[in-house]
Amino acid sequence: MTKRIYDMLAAAVAQESIGTCFSLLGDANMNFATRLREAGCEMIYVRHEHCAVAAAMAYARKTGDLGLATVTCGPGLTQLMTALPAAVRAHLPMVILAGEAPLKAGWYNQAIDQAPFIIATGAAYHALHWSARMATALRDAFIQARREQRPVVLGIPFDLQDLPWDECDLPQPSRELIPAMSPTPPHxxxxxxxxxxxxxxxxxxxxxxxxxxxxxxxxxxxxxxxxxxxxxxxxxxxxxxxxxxxxxxxxxxxxxxxxxxxxxxxxxxxxxxxxxxxxxxxxxxxxxxxxxxxxxxxxxxxxxxxxxxxxxxxxxxxxxxxxxxxxxxxxxxxxxxxxxxxxxxTPADSADYPAEPGIHDPRDAVTALDAAIPQGWELVNSSGHCSYFFAQMPGRAQAQFLTIREFGAIGNGISFAMGVSRARPDTPVVLFDGDGSLLMHIQELETIQRHKMNILIIVFNDGAYGSEIYKLRSDGLSDAGAVFGRTDLAAVARGFGMGGSTITDLSAIPAMIAEFTQTGGAAVWDIPVSDQVASPVIRRAHPQR
Structure with a gap:
């Protein structure tokens, strides 16, 4: 069988020795991605392109290596506009192989000028349009990502990917060329x-x-x-x-x-x-x-x-x-x-709030979780109002903690948990997230279940976008546009084939942790929390008028 350029691309990426690639397939990348899997790279097939890049971000942070993702062209690439600025600002080295519209087509419905989108995020973009230099250009992208500590996106027209490859020798991989620099001493x-x-x-x-x-x-x-x-x-x-x-x-x-x-x-x-x-x-x-x-x-x-x-x-x-x-x-x-x-x-926050029947104070819930979750489990703190409370676990080591918040976006937690899970496949991962954030990419529960990831998702469910309701209230405005009601997230999780529980009694958490330790797998724990307990961050920035 004639070898194709997509075979060459897969071989060139494989020799970079990145263990995992996060991908969503489309016309412009599916042949390459299939060959990359056959070359031995673990492929995690997600359900949204944003999640591929966000998961690769967490993988890069957790491994200290480069994050790798692949998406298709046009609408596949435009989905990356939220993840990439965060990766740039977090100084995460990444290579994303995206397709481009076929060069020979007079019209293609997914065609778009991709470079301005990517450059606007602060990432680098290179269009690979010359097959004879494509392997070297790909290797150079890995060098650039490592040296500049930022994402590099490669646009490769998929008609070029289907051209024959003469099976010439591949260039040296980037690891063999980047010098091992000694640490900088002070004067x-x-x-x-x-x-x-x-x-x-x-x-x-x-x-x-x-x-x-x-x-x-x-x-x-x-x-x-x-x-x-x-x-x-x-x-x-x-x-x-x-x-x-x-x-x-x-x-x-x-x-x-x-x-x-x-x-x-x-x-x-x-x-x-x-x-x-x-x-x-x-x-x-x-x-x-x-x-x-x-x-x-x-x-x-x-x-x-x-x-x-x-x-x-x-x-x-x-x-x-x-x-x-x-x-x-x-x-x-x-x-x-x-x-x-x-x-x-001294408590992290001593503000007093009245108890609410059937609803937990998030500070009490964090105390209960911190006491029960074993040391050594990987912890992922998402973003949003609830993330303040989840950060207040003072006895936890940095080596088992991850947060990436440099673009201020919610909706990344489930992707970050997937990235950490592949970086630490033998360790349970606990994701702390809010209901609003989790629901932005709830479809990835299917990815977690399909790839048999060992992830426990703990959700503080206030039935709203937490930060927004406190800000609106402080301005004397209606919070109705940010209040949605407490979705039964445990039932949603069970619908995806994983465990799902609603925690009405915090004293049940130790036994639930013990059971999860034995069974592993994936589960969502839905903890209803008060929408009246504002974090100190919100109270300082938006005092009641």
Missing amino acids: PDDVASAAARVASAKRIVVMAGLGALHAGTACRALSERVDGLLATSLPARGLFHDDPYSIGISGGFSSEMARKCLGEADLIIAVGCSLAKHNTDAGKLWPNAEVLQIDTNPLVISQGQVAAQSHLRADAQLGVSALLLALPERSENWRSPDLVRAIAE
């Missing part, structure tokens, strides 16, 4: 300047982001050396989960104790952080502090605000270690047993 003069700045501060918080995941031990030592506290960005939540001087998340999701301590700080040492508006709560979290940033790419301005006043350009581990060596011991003035007790015992 001694910069270390001395940073040490002088630290020496002049009295109350210091060492805050770590995703760029500091490999420097957790050094950050702990630095915090101890300077009599300081520890905090993280939301994506790095849990990096210091077992340290008594960790105040948790710095940002809009900060606990009451974290906000108090950050308000007292006069210096924030930000290690591997983007210092985005959410991370600083729009600059309100530390009104009395300056920022010393340790990063390979220090920022002056981040999202319209001054990011830092001092900088140490270095790899997180090398920079923190060098700074640690340059600092003398100091006596404890901030750290104390009383502070440890306050951190441990």
Whole structure:
């Protein structure tokens, strides 16, 4: 049988050694995708193109490798417009193979100028129209995605894919060409300047982001050396989960104790952080502090605000270690047993709300879930109003936590859970989501069931779009347009052939977890929660008028 260009494309992708590809087939990619599966790549066939890319995003974040997806041309590609900006802003390396309309056709009903759509998201787009260089161009896309840490989309006309392939040798895969770079060390003069700045501060918080995941031990030592506290960005939540001087998340999701301590700080040492508006709560979290940033790419301005006043350009581990060596011991003035007790015992949110019969306070539900879910299970926190509550599990390690929120979109949770499931196939995955978010892509329950993924979906069901109802109410407007009623999500799950339960009694959760541990598989747990308990994030941003 004559080999075709789609055979070559599949062979070139296969030698990049990406374990899983998320796909939805159409005319412009189905032959390639079929050959890629035959070449040994695990194919996860989703029911919506957005979900293919969103799942690949979580796969990339969780594996530390490149995410791979394929969709068809035209309407298949335009479905990616929500996922791609999030992937770009989260600095996730991805390659998406999309089709293009056939070049020989005078008219094709799915034809569209695809490049402007993709470029508008911040991703790169390359149209591969020369078959003789197609394998090299594909390899170069993998290099670009890895080097620039962003998605690269390839548009390949499907009539070109059907041309004969002469079975010439394929180019070297990208892994063999990208150099293994040594971590960037700090300059001694910069270390001395940073040490002088630290020496002049009295109350210091060492805050770590995703760029500091490999420097957790050094950050702990630095915090101890300077009599300081520890905090993280939301994506790095849990990096210091077992340290008594960790105040948790710095940002809009900060606990009451974290906000108090950050308000007292006069210096924030930000290690591997983007210092985005959410991370600083729009600059309100530390009104009395300056920022010393340790990063390979220090920022002056981040999202319209001054990011830092001092900088140490270095790899997180090398920079923190060098700074640690340059600092003398100091006596404890901030750290104390009383502070440890306050951190441990102060609730994340102490606001009082009246009990409602048959409806749970989301804070109580999170406490019950946190106590029952085994350590080591993978946790995926979606987006939306409920995500604040799900983030308040202080005893959970960062290694088992994932959230990607850089574009502010809901509806991604189920896709992220699928991506994590394929990155960690031997570990149960728990998705925390809201009813509004889950219902945006509820069709992927079928994908989860068909591919036998071990995913437990826990839904806070307030029968509404949570953020919107509180915002409308705070403005004195009707919330009717954002209230839909509590869909019986457990029944929906059972309709897809998986487990489904509505939790009316939180004390039942430990036994349910024990049973799920034994059975595995997939299930949806529908927890009706109050639509009156607003998160502190909402209360601060939209106080009642």
